[in-house]
Amino acid sequence: MTTSTVTAPTAVPPAGAPAPARLRRRNRLAQWGFVAPAVLFMLLFFGYPLLRNVVMSFQHYTPKTFFTGEAPLNGFDNWSNVFRDALFGKALWHTLVFTAGSLLGQFCAGLALAVFFTRKFPLNGVLRSLILLPWLVPMVVSGIVWRRILDQDTGVLNSFLDTTGLGGHTPWLTDPHMALLSVILVNIWIGIPFNMVILYGGLQEVPRELYEAAALDGASAWRTFRSVTLPVLRPVITVVLVLGFMSTVKILDLVLALTDGGPADATQTLGTLTYQNSFVRLDFGAGAVVGNVLILISAVFAVLYLRANRTEGK
């Protein structure tokens, strides 16, 4: 700024008072110019669909709408219909159990493996890359393969359990009381690599000296982990959990491939309910309601995350 005021008089004729103002204006314009593409992108690809989804949840939006373009507003009809449907409560509960169970399992297994791989031993690199495999397989493919593995009569898992004498007749996906647990287990298997990779990266960042200091103080392995590793790893852990939450809470493809929401709606989640309402029943208003609930849950979590980050920054 100071340089511009110094050079200004030489560039402009005397009494150059308006120059700084003009420059400032130009600066501001340039700033907005840089921000504009991002804002435009956000508005177009996030703001607009979000708004449309909210509006749609208050509309009677049916196949007819595609022809006439008319979707009369119907107040809270869609909302009360969805909330009155017993399936919604069930799906919400399944989604919460599924998300909590998956995150817990993925995170614990991922962290344990990450810590394990920080040691130096032969074939460390090979094993670490092999563990990444589930991540590389498309979700639907994993779903279909696991559906075969978990088949009650002909599945590999039950055949294996049979030979080990652990009872090979577990109805993994066909018993309504077991199905959700099975889907969670498969999702944990899928999520471990992601958790492990990020946490492993985080562990590499922990300064060696801290471990040496802890060792000098005579701290046990568990104490070192709790008082050195975990605190340093905290930002990484929050990122892993938040990203994990976002991708788990909206689960759809895996459930469709494994159980299609069944048996007897035992694995319906908010994701599958949205799908069913919008694309099977073609009741797009009801689908939008469930979609909005999903977005709301994610938003609450995102706000909590941002708040946690802010207090950490202080």
Next chain:
Amino acid sequence: MSKRFNRPSRSTVIPLAAVSALVAGAALTGCGQQRDSSVYTVLNSSTDETYHRWDAQAMARCGKRLGVAVEQQSVPAAQVMTKALRMASSRSLPDIVQFDASEMPTFAEAGGLVDLRTLGLGTGDIPRGIVNFGSYKGTYYGAARSVNTLALFYNKDILDRAGLKVPATWAELRASAKKLTRGKRYGLALSAGGAEDGVFQFTPFMWSNGGDETRLDGPKVVQALDYWKSLLKDGSLSKSTVGWTQADVNDQFMAGNAAMMINGPWQVETLNTEKSLHWGIARIPVPKAGEKSVGPLGGAVLTVPNTGDEQRERTAGRIVACLSSEREQLTYALNSWMVPANEKAAAAWRRQVPELDALADQVAAARSRTARLGAGWTGVSLALQSAFQSALTGQSSQAALQRAQQRATSGNRGTRR
């Protein structure tokens, strides 16, 4: 000189404006419908290589006869409806859409289809039941080329070895299935999963027993579900039944894991790839001897969507008429193992494939799923799926079906309005 360039004279302004208007007009229409005026498109679900080829050949023959080019665009069966709806909102509907007959009422209800009779299609040679199959609220919107239904498939070798004859009643089916269950092999395989698949398979038991989809908690429906439960309790059905689609059932039957199965003629193509498998086909057993076996009528119908272009719609009607003509029906039916919709074609078909005779009988008595409920079928189907899955995994049939009936008639669904 320079003046002339700055200001175009009046004589050049008009052609310029005309050209730009033409260009703009062409660009705008190009957005709405990117189609070649002499090419007619058919949206269907023939994603299987064989079906795609058969359809392509039929379309080429009809195109040649009518002097137009006919192209097909195939998407997975579950996406035909959503794809067609999206095309409707962007005013780019194809000239012909092949819907599954159970989905047609939804599209017709939305005002998306043209009455085929106004396009000059006759229904004289088509049995009443199949005309109804392609109709919604009395208007004939869909021409069926072939129809299918379910039947009892059995492994001849296994039945012969056990010295059993093909079961014809529920009691016989239950007894035979129990006797044929041995080791890893189940007596019977059927599908109670895979969304609509399971419902399709439940209907012959519900209807042959006198049950009705408008009253899911009626005693006849409960009885039919109890019958399914008894098969499971005997161990004659696998516990995985609730997760199986009809394709899974076919896999089990082909692998020798089931002695009998409930399935449809579209599996024959696959069944015949296994040369060592000797299978037979029979009507689905009925509750008591002498009763009528009522199966579900399945299959796709060719429809002409309402594009507003009458000229094209008329030509599309002629293409549909050609594709569903007696000759094309017979060719298609012989390829796909399904039963021709046309009476004369069906008679010729019976002579050529006597081994599927049972199927033709079953089709003649079959019932359309949407005849009673129209677009409301989807809601009932979802409720019914959930009900028989609950019942097969422990709940009482009565309680499960009562809840299904409540869900289906709570009147809170757009589809039931």
